[in-house]
Amino acid sequence: MLTRLPEIRMKAKQRPISPFMIGPYYKPQLTSLMSITHRATGVFLSVVGAPLLLWWLIAVSNGPAAYEAMQGLLGGWIGTLAVSASVFCLSFHCLNGIRHLIWDTGRALDLKTAYTLGWAVLIGSLALTILLLGVLL
Amino acid sequence: MSMTNPLAKARGMGSAKEGVHHWYAQRASALLLIVLVGWLIFAIFSLSGANYATARSFISQPVNAAFSSLLIVTLLYHAMLGLQVVIEDYVHHPVLEVVFYFLSRAGAFFGMALGIIHVLKLALGA
Numbered sequence: 655m656l657t658r659l660p661e662i663r664m665k666a667k668q669r670p671i672s673p674f675m676i677g678p679y680y681k682p683q684l685t686s687l688m689s690i691t692h693r694a695t696g697v698f699l700s701v702v703g704a705p706l707l708l709w710w711l712i713a714v715s716n717g718p719a720a721y722e723a724m725q726g727l728l729g730g731w732i733g734t735l736a737v738s739a740s741v742f743c744l745s746f747h748c749l750n751g752i753r754h755l756i757w758d759t760g761r762a763l764d765l766k767t768a769y770t771l772g773w774a775v776l777i778g779s780l781a782l783t784i785l786l787l788g789v790l791l
Numbered sequence: 792m793s794m795t796n797p798l799a800k801a802r803g804m805g806s807a808k809e810g811v812h813h814w815y816a817q818r819a820s821a822l823l824l825i826v827l828v829g830w831l832i833f834a835i836f837s838l839s840g841a842n843y844a845t846a847r848s849f850i851s852q853p854v855n856a857a858f859s860s861l862l863i864v865t866l867l868y869h870a871m872l873g874l875q876v877v878i879e880d881y882v883h884h885p886v887l888e889v890v891f892y893f894l895s896r897a898g899a900f901f902g903m904a905l906g907i908i909h910v911l912k913l914a915l916g917a
Contacts, residue, residue: 693873693877696870696873696874696877697873697874697877699866699870700870700871700873700874700895704863704866704867704870704902705902707831707862707863707866708863708902708905708906711850711859711863711906711909711910712905712909714843714846714847714850714909714913715850715909715910715912715913716909717843718843721843721846721847722843744828748824748825748828751821751824751825752825754821755818755821755822758818786832786835789835789836789839790835790839
């Protein structure tokens with residue numbers, strides 16, 4: 655028994671302990687994919703979306719020339735791409751954030767409701783994106 | 792059998808004791824942001840295709856100046872807290888972790904100051 659102990663330990667070491675939700679151990683699920691998307695959209699909004707909003711405000715404050723330059727930049731393909739991505743990230747992160755806030759009160763945690771709200775957030779965020787981009791672009 | 796009081800055993804064995812504030816602040820700022828993003832959507836509808844004069848007079852109105860500066864501050868605060876969690880979870884290099892943490896905080900505070908100053912400048916008509 656004692657001689658086999660290191661072998662058992664080796665095996666125990668190789669077992670995944672609390673494996674990450676994305677990877678070889680779990681199938682992709684709506685819930686886990688939306689969870690990682692929540693983080694990804696949050697990072698994108700922090701690094702691109704918020705600076706873009708701030709930049710636009712500064713352009714307004716800096717006068718007509720700066721404002722025109724900013725509008726020109728936003729109208730170009732890089733600007734359009736950045737605005738479109740930011741609008742989607744904002745829509746998704748906002749609606750999914752409300753889903754998280756509901757969970758934080760201890761409600762809607764059962765699997766069925768988690769999925770129903772997940773689909774609602776996904777469809778809602780796409781609709782909000784289309785609505786806002788229709789106004790913006 | 793140990794004669795130590797169970798409370799004495801538990802003391803000092805827990806977390807760094809600051810997690811609750813972070814958790815709470817992340818959610819409180821999220822609740823505020825629901826309202827502020829509602830204003831942002833209103834602003835987007837009001838300012839789509841606007842020329843300089845319209846954009847300027849919109850932001851210069853006291854209520855809109857208050858909302859836009861509050862939006863920038865709350866947004867960057869919420870972003871700072873969120874980036875911290877992502878950095879703590881995924882950046883395992885001890886030096887890079889501190890560097891990213893510092894940059895995210897410094898960037899957020901700089902953005903807050905910049906946003907407030909520019910909105911104030913507009914609101915005060917300077």
